Amino acid sequence: MSLLIAPAVTADEAKDAWAALAQGGHVALIRHGNAPPGYGGDPPGFKIDDCSTQRNLDEIGRQEARALGEEFRKHGVRVDRTLASPWCRCMDTARLMAIGEVESSWALVPDRDPNAPVHLTELKALVSAWRGPGTLVLVTHALTVRPLVGILPSQAETIVLKPTPGSGSGIQVVGRIAGSLAPGAPPRPRGLSPR
Numbered sequence: 001m002s003l004l005i006a007p008a009v010t011a012d013e014a015k016d017a018w019a020a021l022a023q024g025g026h027v028a029l030i031r032h033g034n035a036p037p038g039y040g041g042d043p044p045g046f047k048i049d050d051c052s053t054q055r056n057l058d059e060i061g062r063q064e065a066r067a068l069g070e071e072f073r074k075h076g077v078r079v080d081r082t083l084a085s086p087w088c089r090c091m092d093t094a095r096l097m098a099i100g101e102v103e104s105s106w107a108l109v110p111d112r113d114p115n116a117p118v119h120l121t122e123l124k125a126l127v128s129a130w131r132g133p134g135t136l137v138l139v140t141h142a143l144t145v146r147p148l149v150g151i152l153p154s155q156a157e158t159i160v161l162k163p164t165p166g167s168g169s170g171i172q173v174v175g176r177i178a179g180s181l182a183p184g185a186p187p188r189p190r191g192l193s194p195r
Contacts, residue, residue, distance in 0.1 A: 128170025
């Protein structure tokens with residue numbers, strides 16, 4: 001699978017992606033909102049149970065999460081389940097979307113050893129088994145999205161997936177929805193922030 005650096009998402013692609021989510025039975029794979037510096041992971045010595053030691057959402061990231069939740073409501077997307085990586089920036093993104101109860105899942109954490117993709121295997125099974133009737137929302141990291149679908153998303157970007165059991169990967173990319181920057185925020189360079 002080749003790596004695709006996030007090109008500009010077209011309006012038609014986003015329209016198709018929203019239509020699929022509103023239809024139900026699809027998966028919204030979302031990279032967490034803006035969390036500066038956005039390209040180096042967490043500081044040395046961070047603790048998973050202590051948000052003050054992690055890279056966290058800034059005000060832009062919090063606004064992106066709220067705006068994304070509003071877009072889900074505006075497009076009539078029924079959310080049946082929301083899972084997020086246990087990192088604070090992912091849990092906060094999911095909670096601020098305000099689309100339902102949020103559960104933590106280690107399947108959404110990037111594997112440390114690409115030769116032993118335990119989390120990726122679990123995530124593939126989770127996505128390919130989804131039947132709805134509503135949408136499954138997964139809030140995660142770019143380095144979880146890339147090995148799953150070959151796309152390195154921008155912060156707050158949504159990749160819409162259709163489960164295709166019996167196919168090679170069990171997953172088909174339907175479309176992409178660009179993250180909404182807060183009004184007046186400068187555009188971020190695309191494809192430069194892998195985590």
